Amino acid sequence: MTDFIVRRLLQALLVLAVMTVLVFFGVNVIGNPVYIFASSECDQPCLDAIIRDLGLDLPIWEQYLVFIGNLLEGDLGNSFTYGVPAMSLIIERLPATLELAFCALVIALFVGLPLGVVAGLRPNALSSKVIMGFSMLAFSVPVFWIGLIMIIVFSVTLGWMPAVGRGDTVNLLGVHLSLFTIDGLHHLVMPAITLSLIMMAMVIRLTRAGMREVLFADYIKFARANGIGESRILSLHVMRNILIPIVTVLGMEFGGVIAFAVVVESIFSWPGVGKMLIDAIAVLDRPLIVAYLLFVVIMFVMLNLIIDILYSLLDPRVRLGGNTA
Amino acid sequence: MNGAALTSPTPGIWRVFLRSPTAVAALIVFSGFCAIAVLAPWITWQNPYDLAQVDIMDSLLPPGSESWTGAPYYLGTDGQGRDMLSAMIYGIRISLLVGVVSGLIALLIGTIVGLVAAYRGGWVDTVLMRIVDLQLSFPTILVALILVVILGRGVDKIIIALVVVQWAYFARTVRGVALVESAREYVDAARGLKIGHLRILFLHILPNCLPTMLVVATMQMAAAISLEATLSFLGLGLPPTRPSLGLLIANGFDYLQSGRYWISVLPGLVLLSIIVSANVLGDRLRDTLNPHLS
Amino acid sequence: MTASPVSAPPVLDIENLNTSFMLPGGELKVLRDLSFSVARGEILGLVGESGSGKSITGFSINGLLSPPGRVVSGSIRLNGAEITGLPPAEMRKLRGAKVAMVFQDPMMTLNPVLKIRVQMSDALRAHARLGRGEVRAKSLAALEEVGIPSPEERLDAYPHQLSGGMRQRVAIAIAMLHEPDLIIMDEPTTALDVTIQGQILALVQRLCRDRGTALIWITHDLAVVAGIADRLIVMYAGRIVEEGPIDAVLDTPAHPYTRGLIDSVPTRGMRGKRLTQIPGRMPALTDLPEGCAFQPRCPRATDACKTPPAIQALSPDRKVRCINPLSEASTVRASA
Numbered sequence: 001m002t003d004f005i006v007r008r009l010l011q012a013l014l015v016l017a018v019m020t021v022l023v024f025f026g027v028n029v030i031g032n033p034v035y036i037f038a039s040s041e042c043d044q045p046c047l048d049a050i051i052r053d054l055g056l057d058l059p060i061w062e063q064y065l066v067f068i069g070n071l072l073e074g075d076l077g078n079s080f081t082y083g084v085p086a087m088s089l090i091i092e093r094l095p096a097t098l099e100l101a102f103c104a105l106v107i108a109l110f111v112g113l114p115l116g117v118v119a120g121l122r123p124n125a126l127s128s129k130v131i132m133g134f135s136m137l138a139f140s141v142p143v144f145w146i147g148l149i150m151i152i153v154f155s156v157t158l159g160w161m162p163a164v165g166r167g168d169t170v171n172l173l174g175v176h177l178s179l180f181t182i183d184g185l186h187h188l189v190m191p192a193i194t195l196s197l198i199m200m201a202m203v204i205r206l207t208r209a210g211m212r213e214v215l216f217a218d219y220i221k222f223a224r225a226n227g228i229g230e231s232r233i234l235s236l237h238v239m240r241n242i243l244i245p246i247v248t249v250l251g252m253e254f255g256g257v258i259a260f261a262v263v264v265e266s267i268f269s270w271p272g273v274g275k276m277l278i279d280a281i282a283v284l285d286r287p288l289i290v291a292y293l294l295f296v297v298i299m300f301v302m303l304n305l306i307i308d309i310l311y312s313l314l315d316p317r318v319r320l321g322g323n324t325a
Numbered sequence: 326m327n328g329a330a331l332t333s334p335t336p337g338i339w340r341v342f343l344r345s346p347t348a349v350a351a352l353i354v355f356s357g358f359c360a361i362a363v364l365a366p367w368i369t370w371q372n373p374y375d376l377a378q379v380d381i382m383d384s385l386l387p388p389g390s391e392s393w394t395g396a397p398y399y400l401g402t403d404g405q406g407r408d409m410l411s412a413m414i415y416g417i418r419i420s421l422l423v424g425v426v427s428g429l430i431a432l433l434i435g436t437i438v439g440l441v442a443a444y445r446g447g448w449v450d451t452v453l454m455r456i457v458d459l460q461l462s463f464p465t466i467l468v469a470l471i472l473v474v475i476l477g478r479g480v481d482k483i484i485i486a487l488v489v490v491q492w493a494y495f496a497r498t499v500r501g502v503a504l505v506e507s508a509r510e511y512v513d514a515a516r517g518l519k520i521g522h523l524r525i526l527f528l529h530i531l532p533n534c535l536p537t538m539l540v541v542a543t544m545q546m547a548a549a550i551s552l553e554a555t556l557s558f559l560g561l562g563l564p565p566t567r568p569s570l571g572l573l574i575a576n577g578f579d580y581l582q583s584g585r586y587w588i589s590v591l592p593g594l595v596l597l598s599i600i601v602s603a604n605v606l607g608d609r610l611r612d613t614l615n616p617h618l619s
Numbered sequence: 620m621t622a623s624p625v626s627a628p629p630v631l632d633i634e635n636l637n638t639s640f641m642l643p644g645g646e647l648k649v650l651r652d653l654s655f656s657v658a659r660g661e662i663l664g665l666v667g668e669s670g671s672g673k674s675i676t677g678f679s680i681n682g683l684l685s686p687p688g689r690v691v692s693g694s695i696r697l698n699g700a701e702i703t704g705l706p707p708a709e710m711r712k713l714r715g716a717k718v719a720m721v722f723q724d725p726m727m728t729l730n731p732v733l734k735i736r737v738q739m740s741d742a743l744r745a746h747a748r749l750g751r752g753e754v755r756a757k758s759l760a761a762l763e764e765v766g767i768p769s770p771e772e773r774l775d776a777y778p779h780q781l782s783g784g785m786r787q788r789v790a791i792a793i794a795m796l797h798e799p800d801l802i803i804m805d806e807p808t809t810a811l812d813v814t815i816q817g818q819i820l821a822l823v824q825r826l827c828r829d830r831g832t833a834l835i836w837i838t839h840d841l842a843v844v845a846g847i848a849d850r851l852i853v854m855y856a857g858r859i860v861e862e863g864p865i866d867a868v869l870d871t872p873a874h875p876y877t878r879g880l881i882d883s884v885p886t887r888g889m890r891g892k893r894l895t896q897i898p899g900r901m902p903a904l905t906d907l908p909e910g911c912a913f914q915p916r917c918p919r920a921t922d923a924c925k926t927p928p929a930i931q932a933l934s935p936d937r938k939v940r941c942i943n944p945l946s947e948a949s950t951v952r953a954s955a
Contacts, residue, residue: 015459023471140604142551142571144558145593148578152586216685218727224683226742226793227715236741240732256464263466263555267578278559281474293471297463304462 004312012305019297023290024067076294077287081280086291090273095175096166097265097272101257103179103192105250108199113246115200116207117234123212131204138201143260147194147267154190161190164269191268195260199253206249210242217241244311251307255300341613348609351602358599362418369411373568403576403588412573413592419569420599423480424550427487432542434488435495436534440526442496443503454500457493465490469552473561483562487549498541502534536614543607547600554596570596628699629656630800630833631680636693638672638679646691647904649675651857653693654930657801660831662824664848664865666841666880668901672857673837677803680835681718682710698800716746719794723806725786729778735762735789736774742793761792765822784815791823798830805837820847841884845869850936853877856901856912859930863937873939875917911941919943 042050058066070076076086115135119128138146155163167187169176178184214220215238223237224230262274269275273292280288343349361368403409442453460468472486506512507530515525554571556562558578563569568576570592577588638650650672657663667673678684680695682705695703697717702710714720722728730738739758743749749757755774762770765788778786787807794802804823808816824847827834838844844851844865851868853861853876861874872878879897899916902908908915910925917924923942930940 018459136604136608137601140547140551140600141597142554142558142600144555144571145574145597148574148581148589148593152581152590156581156586218722218724219730221683222720222722222728222790222793223730223738223741225681225714225720226796227711227713227745228741229711229745232741232745236737237730237733241730244732252462253464256466259464259467259470262470263559266559277470278561281561289474293474296467300463300467 005309008305008308012301015304016298016301019301020068020071020294021064023294023297024064071294076291079280079288080285081283081288082285086288087295089276089288090291090295093271093273093276095177096270097258097261097274099177099179100188100191100195100264100270100272101254101261103188104195104199104257105254107192107196108203109246109250111196112200112203113207116204117211119204120208120211120215123208128208132208135201135204138197139205141197143194143198144263144267146197147191147264150190150194151267162187163190166271191264191270194267195257195264198260199250199257202249202253203246206246207242210245211238214238214241248307248311251303251310254307255296255303258296258299338613342609345609347605351605351609354598354602355606358417358595358602359421361414362421365414365418369408369414371408371411373407373412373415403573409587409591412568413570413595416568416570416573416592417595417599419480419563419567420550420553420571420596423484423487423553423563423569424546427484427491427549427553428542428546430484431488431491431545432495432538435492435497436499436531436538438492438496439499439501440503440530440534443500444507444522444526444530450500453496457496460493461497465548465552466555469556470561473556478562478564480563480567483553483556486556487553490552491545491549494545495538495541498537499534502537503530506530506533540607540611540614543603543610547603547607550596550603551600570599627659628696629658630661630698631835632656632694632696632699633680634694634696636676636679636695637691638675638684639689639691640687641689642687648691649688649857649904650679652930653859655852655859655862657833657835659800659833660827661850662827662834662836662848664844664851665835665837665854666839666844666851667854668839670856670901670904671854673839673854674805676854677720677805677835677837680801680803681714681720682707683714683720712746715742715794715799716797717799718801718803719797719799720803720805721787721790721794721807724810725783725790726778726810728790729786731778733777734774735776735778735781739774739793739796742796746797757796761796762789764795764826765789765792766818767792783811784818787811787815787819788822791819791826795826795830795832799832801833801835802827803835803837806839807836808843809838809840816843823847841869841880853880856907857904858912858940859938860913860940861938863933867937871945873933873937873944874913874941875919875945876913878945879916919945 074087078084079086079089082089115131119131122128150161151163154161165187166178167183167185168181169178169184170181178188220233220237223233228237258274261270261272262277264270265272265274266278273295277289277292279285280292366372403412438453438457442450469486469490472489473482476482476485512525512529515529553562553569554574557569557571558575560575563572565572573592574589574596577585577590577592580588633656634654636650636653637648638653640647640649653672653676655663665673665676675684675688678688679690682702684690690703693703694701697713702713705713729735736755736758739761740754743754743757758774759770762773767773767785767788773781773785773789778789781789791807807823808819811819820843823834823836826832836844836848848865851861851863851865852859853868853874855876861868861872861877863873868877869881872881876897879895882895883897897916902912902915910927911917911920914920914924921943926942928940928942930938932938933944
């Protein structure tokens with residue numbers, strides 16, 4: 001087990017190294033780094049100062065080492081607009097995004113799984129066709145458009161839901177959360193549902209496909225032949241097998257959810273890191289942009305790592321690697 | 326539809342394809358939008374990009390209004406006084422253009438990479454597929470976001486970003502099919518006859534990959550159009566001077582709270598129809614061409 | 620050993636069983652007029668090619684036909700009690716407790732993501748309220764009985780940590796947990812090495828003899844069934860074509876198909892000689908020939924075979940479905 005984790009950790013580090021190279025060279029070779037790090041009102045002396053500050057007179061590999069050195073210390077430069085370290089801004093805004101993404105994940109799982117089970121149990125029933133049609137729509141309709149329609153229907157027309165902001169928050173161990181106030185929940189519902197739809201569609205498809213496969217497996221027939229009840233078979237014998245791919249995909253998609261949060265946060269003015277990114281782009285706050293990109297990449301790689309470990313806990317065949325007969 | 330079925334070289338597949346009424350409807354809708362995109366300059370009375378033809382005094386008129394010259398605004402006007410119908414038709418043109426062009430370039434790159442990986446095998450295959458895996462492990466929206474932030478706005482830039490996002494899917498799919506094909510006897514025989522590598526690749530292996538590629542291309546195009554719209558909606562995609570459907574929706578977003586729904590909702594519905602019809606087409610193509618494709 | 624008290628009903632008694640798949644294109648008859656019985660402690664071999672309906676027979680008995688499949692008519696009696704048409708909840712109570720089943724591929728019969736302990740305790744608790752200690756004790760005893768070394772460790776193992784033979788032993792242990800009256804084994808040794816096959820055969824034979832469990836051993840391999848069964852039923856295209864005591868059937872087969880099956884088994888005495896084989900292949904159930912289904916492949920076929928043959932008794936314990944059976948087998952000559 002530890003062997004597996006160590007191996008997987010080294011892999012993650014390698015991917016991270018590759019990604020820093022990509023972002024660094026993306027910023028420095030494809031884009032003009034001076035342009036990226038300078039504010040829009042910068043004149044020539046100011047530009048020269050930035051070139052010196054950034055160490056752009058150094059050879060490129062040395063620049064990269066400096067960049068990595070700063071990165072390891074968590075230093076990604078100061079935001080132009082706020083004048084504080086970009087990293088601290090991200091950390092300050094992160095709980096809102098994580099809260100939103102987490103709620104979306106929970107909704108996707110708790111709505112998608114039962115729907116997928118229903119669709120998988122009776123694949124030719126009308127209910128199944130409706131569910132699959134819904135999944136197909138949720139999968140293909142752009143997220144921002146769904147958010148828009150929700151605002152039109154529930155906020156503008158019906159006036160049930162607030163269209164923007166986070167509502168009241170509760171301070172929990174220094175982290176502000178909307179989940180625990182009525183007003184906060186009220187604000188959270190629409191963005192969370194909007195963000196959950198793609199994942200929900202995916203959960204439905206995976207569950208249904210898994211059901212179709214596992215239900216006909218010999219070990220399920222054997223469990224039935226031993227008189228084990230249908231509900232027990234479904235909730236343990238089938239579900240344990242289905243959950244493995246679902247957990248994997250959900251985990252891998254969680255990074256995508258954080259990325260998609262950019263869209264949802266912009267629509268609902270949810271004050272998370274995604275909204276911050278769009279605002280930063282609008283005012284060309286470049287250190288903040290770079291910090292966000294690197295931060296998301298790092299988080300994404302770590303998420304993949306965690307998921308792989310979780311996966312190995314769920315599926316004994318992976319954990320024991322070579323032992324499979 | 327019947328004409329197409331008759332002239333098609335493989336009428337069997339066509340007939341199976343046309344058996345689904347949903348797919349036929351999707352085909353009609355999608356071809357309709359393609360025709361609109363091609364004919365845009367001839368079927369609109371206003372060029373929404375030409376500021377001389379747009380009257381700011383006519384801004385935010387509801388559907389069914391008229392300009393002071395008597396020209397009809399069937400679907401109303403937007404914040405700049407543009408005729409929504411004309412703007413949407415040009416928006417369809419831009420959205421489809423970006424989707425199709427990026428899809429074709431990605432298809433080309435992905436096909437070459439996939440074919441080379443499958444045909445050469447060995448370390449070439451390993452290296453290429455590692456890159457593909459690495460890229461596919463990142464969500465497309467994230468990769469696209471990074472790229473447009475680095476590259477900036479513009480039709481060419483968004484096409485580059487969409488190509489980068491898509492090529493890996495094509496490469497992996499083509500490699501998979503090509504691997505199966507190059508294991509077949511006829512490829513071995515061709516090799517034995519000392520037929521050139523390129524000839525084997527393009528005359529023997531490639532044609533057998535085409536059905537699968539068509540399916541992936543259709544789905545990818547839908548995804549690309551959706552992604553472009555999302556980026557444009559965020560103000561990161563196409564420049565405001567050439568509004569795609571996504572940008573039109575974003576422009577209308579500001580007027581939503583005041584009840585001027587048409588500016589956002591109408592282009593949204595069009596976008597929705599394009600994406601859904603393309604997805605239905607892809608689904609149906611997959612079912613008819615290759616039932617084994619997951 | 621095979622004799623049962625005259626008064627007691629057979630463990631399993633099937634009469635005129637018809638099973639079909641209800642397909643969109645119409646009804647596909649997979650079992651036709653199946654009638655046979657199994658006595659307490661008896662081992663019955665059920666032989667046929669794939670598609671002959673032998674596995675469907677097993678699923679018809681324990682009520683696990685998957686949906687398009689349905690028992691259309693006929694009766695299945697377990698210990699004298701009719702079980703066709705029982706509500707699902709009642710059928711569930713029988714499965715595992717009265718009728719157990721073991722499948723072909725031991726890789727696939729055990730759930731890959733559940734520990735052996737969980738799979739055993741679920742099977743135990745399906746029919747009895749047991750405490751943790753009892754479950755553990757019974758599981759250990761069952762594993763020991765089927766010859767699993769260090770069963771304590773195996774309880775916490777996942778299936779993939781066991782060899783194929785071990786897995787099949789575990790599956791047999793689970794099937795035996797409630798000491799059922801009838802066990803249906805569907806090609807339980809086909810996927811195993813020959814040496815392991817022998818061990819499993821011996822194990823199953825011992826267990827059934829010790830407990831008086833009736834056993835239906837489904838296989839396509841005559842050689843396997845020859846060593847274990849008391850009685851043999853040969854199936855072809857959904858029908859029983861021959862039935863009788865194992866030695867009698869193997870020594871003097873009456874049906875040309877049985878003869879063909881026996882001749883296509885390689886034996887030591889035949890080394891160097893040409894193996895005979897049955898020409899052609901079994902017809903699809905969708906387009907069976909008129910009359911006897913075997914007739915297109917049969918060397919003895921005549922025009923009379925175009926009418927469907929009825930099953931006829933050759934002697935009190937032998938039956939054949941052929942209007943022109945092989946003569947050495949019968950004392951009564953067919954006269955159709």
